[in-house]
Amino acid sequence: LVTCSVGDTVVIGLAADSGCGKSTFMRRLTSVFGGAAEPPRGGNPDSNTLISDTTTVICLDDYHSLDRTGRKEKGVTALDPRANDFDLMYEQVKALKEGKAVDKPIYNHVTGLLDPPELIKPPKILVIEGLHPMFDQRVRDLLDFSIYLDISNEVKFAWKIQRDMAERGHSLESIKASIEARKPDFDAYIDPQKQYADAVIEVLPTQLIPGDNEGKILRVRLIMKEGVKYFNPVYLFDEGSTVSWIPCGRKLTCSYPGIKFTYGPETYFGHEVSVLEMDGQFDRLDELIYVESHLSNLSSKFYGEVTQQMLKHSEFPGSSNGTGLFQTIVGLKIRDLYEQITEAKASAPLQASKA
Ligand code: ADP
Ligand code: G6P
Known part of the structure; x- marks a missing residue:
């Protein structure tokens, strides 16, 4: 994506289907910046926003133009662009990026209704997370x-x-049915956004156990666009x-089926990318330091920071596998990106304000 420095707020987009680990990722990210994010104090208890010293995370469900009843009447899902107000999303993300506060609507997940808006002030880092952060080109260009x-x-x-x-307490059948019902709109409107992403974390069943699709042991791929x-x-x-690396030996405890890393260049939707892959899981999280010592360009502030972050949040889902590891690494990368952008603006204030 082209970086355009119109204001002071750095804007990050995080796209995924619901229930796919966005809030866990956000907790890891804000922890890298050194503070837990909390809902706005004294506001609507059903607010979806999280605020820390540096970062504000807004949930794009707040831009639903149709509430639950409206969606039911029109027969559209929340994934359908027609249930979302992209004009308002664009206007408000643009305003925040330019340093202006906005009155953002609130979609109440409990009642399924749109609540009165809440005031969002421009943060240092704005994360927009949800189903469609890269759907609308105008919004995408702000990221x-x-x-x-x-x-x-x-x-x-x-x-x-x-x-x-x-x-x-849902039944297996009803879970299957709800995934199936979402699939056509997911495929049409959510999934295609991955072609625009600077980093993709792909989560697949393991290949270490032939025929496994239990979804317990995971093969996780961090796809990183070159030239960003x-x-x-x-x-x-x-x-x-x-490179293919099986680190299970003297330095790393690996029970069945072990751990396998691979790394190399690939093409992803016509873009040159680097892919780092981890299949399997850690038995002992403190031994992650051994893996960390073999990775480069981590953007850590000190040796062992990745391992320290992972140990700090060992109770979060995905901490023993590549999902937690790669979310943590992307968190460090975002901190680095933020610091570089801020530095570039400080040394060229005139150019930044002209852009
Ligand atoms: P979202 O914010 O996208 O709805 P959450 O971060 O709340 O997703 O995660 C939803 C659920 O998915 C969690 O309660 C957990 O059961 C499961 N989950 C999320 N990330 C992982 C992971 N990396 N490994 C295993 N389960 C996970
Ligand atoms: C998705 C959206 C939510 C929505 C949910 C259920 O998960 O992110 O905003 O509430 O779908 O939609 P429904 O129309 O059943 O309330």
């Missing part, structure tokens, strides 16, 4: 960096079962080479 969480159907199903059956300003992809051992 300084974009991420797509690409959870394969098998894994999505396993996660939904875990959450909706165990925690919400302020973003240098992470690499394993030797930049640009193709």
Whole structure:
């Protein structure tokens, strides 16, 4: 994406289907910036916004133009662009990027209604997360960096079962039916956004166990676009080479089926990318330091920062596998991007204000 520096706020887009780990990712990201994000104090208790010292995360569900009843009447899902107000989304993200506060609507997930708006002040970093951050070209052009969480159907199903059956008491059949019902709109409006992402985290069933599709052991791929300003992809051992690494030996405890890393150049939707892949999971999280020591361009502030972040949030879902590892790495990359953009503006204030 082209970085356009119109204001002071750096804007990050995070796209994924719901229930695919966006809020977990946001907790990892804000932790890298050194503060937990919380809902706005004293406001609507059903607000979807999270605010920390540096970062404001807004949920794009707030730009639903049709509430739950409206969607039902018109027969459209929340994934359908017709249920969303992209004009308002564009206007407000643009205003925030230019340093202006906005009155953002609130979609109430409890009632399914649109609540009175809340005041959002321009933060240092604005994250827009949801179903459509890269759908509308005007909004897309405002993004300084974009991420797509690409959870394969098998894994999505396993996660939904875990959450909706165990925690919400839904039946297996109803979970299957709701995934199936969303699929056509997901394929039409959500999935295509991944072609625009600067980084994609792809989550697939393991290849270490032949025929496995249980969704417990994961193969996770971090797809990083080459040539993105302020973003240098992470690499394993030797930049640009193709590498396969099974680190299970003297330094790393690996029970069945083990851990396998691969790294190398690929093409993704016609773009040159670097892909770092981890299949399997860690037995002992503190041993991650051994893996960290073999990765370069991590944008960490000190040796061991990735491992420290992972240990700090070991209770978050995905901490023992590539989902947690790559979300943490992308968090460090975003901090680095933010610092570079801020530095560039400080040294060229005139150019920045003209752009
Ligand atoms: P979202 O914000 O996209 O709706 P969450 O971060 O709340 O997603 O995650 C939804 C659920 O999906 C979690 O409660 C958990 O059950 C499951 N989940 C999310 N990320 C992972 C992961 N990396 N590994 C395993 N399960 C996960
Ligand atoms: C998606 C959207 C939500 C919406 C939900 C259910 O997950 O992100 O905003 O509430 O779908 O939609 P429904 O029309 O069933 O309320």
